[in-house]
Amino acid sequence: MAAFGLxxxxxxxxxxxxxxxxxPTYETPVSLGPSATANMTVATATAEDYGDNVLQVKISEFVSAAIPAELNDCPKEALALVVGAVYDAEKKEISYAGEDSAPFGGLSYIRNLKRKGSSATIYEAHFYTKVQxxxxxxxxxxxxxxxTFQHATINFTAYxxxxxxxxxxxxxxFDTLAGAQAYINEKFTPTQGG
Structure with a gap:
């Protein structure tokens, strides 16, 4: 498998x-604009317990994941929403304050994949249920x-x-982009019991 797009x-x-x-349930999602990179790094809590000079128990549990994302042009209104800043549409201005509090939300994106022996593009949908x-x-x-182009960067943390x-x-x-997008739309608007 080779990933080549985002x-x-x-x-x-x-x-x-x-x-x-x-x-969690979510408000209507906003586009973060054309995306350049999203690289996930997982942090785990690990413990090992030895007895009689032999490893008896090893535990490794998920703690969080860092997802730094680079965006070609993140709309200011979307950026303000993600980081908890204030956006003034009339002035097209974001104001950042020390008391800003980034809200929790869901994050999604789609990767393009190719597999050996096939020319077909696979659309891999990613959905994180709780990020900040x-x-x-x-x-x-x-x-x-x-x-040299410069990109906007948002550092997401998944919990x-x-x-x-x-x-x-x-x-x-999914075999189609539409299928991957429909899947993500469903994650953002879960049905009862879903």
């Missing part, structure tokens, strides 16, 4: 505080003899949901 990154804010008896975003670093560079046994990350493959 598209359709979206964020949907929690509709209400999550509980230990139900998975933070502003990444910003770079500015003068134009010289060559051009396990409060509901015991609830999944923190879903991944599914």
């Amino acid at each position: 598209m359709d990154m979206r964020f949907g804010k929690f509709k209400a505080d999550e509980t230990e008896t139900a998975m 975003g933070a502003l990444g670093n910003e770079n500015a560079q003068t134009k010289g003899s060559s051009i 396990p949901p409060l509901m015991p046994g609830g999944a923190w990350h879903y991944v599914a493959e």
Whole structure:
């Protein structure tokens, strides 16, 4: 399997505080604009217990996942929503304050895959049930003899949901982009008992 593309990154804010008896529900998701990269790194808590000079028990549990995302052009209104800042549509202005609190929400994107022996494109849908975003670093560079593009960066952190046994990350493959997008739409708008 070879991954070669990334598209359709979206964020949907929690509709209400999550509980230990139900998975989160979401407000209508917003597009984060054309996406360049999303690289997930998982953090686990690990413990080993030895007895009689032999490993008796080893435990490794998910703690969180870092997902730094680079976006070609994240709409200011969407960026403000993700990081908890204030957006003024009339002025086209974001104002950041020290008291800003990034909301929890769901994050989705689609990767393009190819498999050996097939020319078909596979659309791999990713959905994280509980993430929180933070502003990444910003770079500015003068134009010289060559051009270097700069991207907006949002550092997402994925957490396990409060509901015991609830999944923190879903991944599914589809033969069409429409199928992958429909799957993600369903994750953002779960049915009763779903």
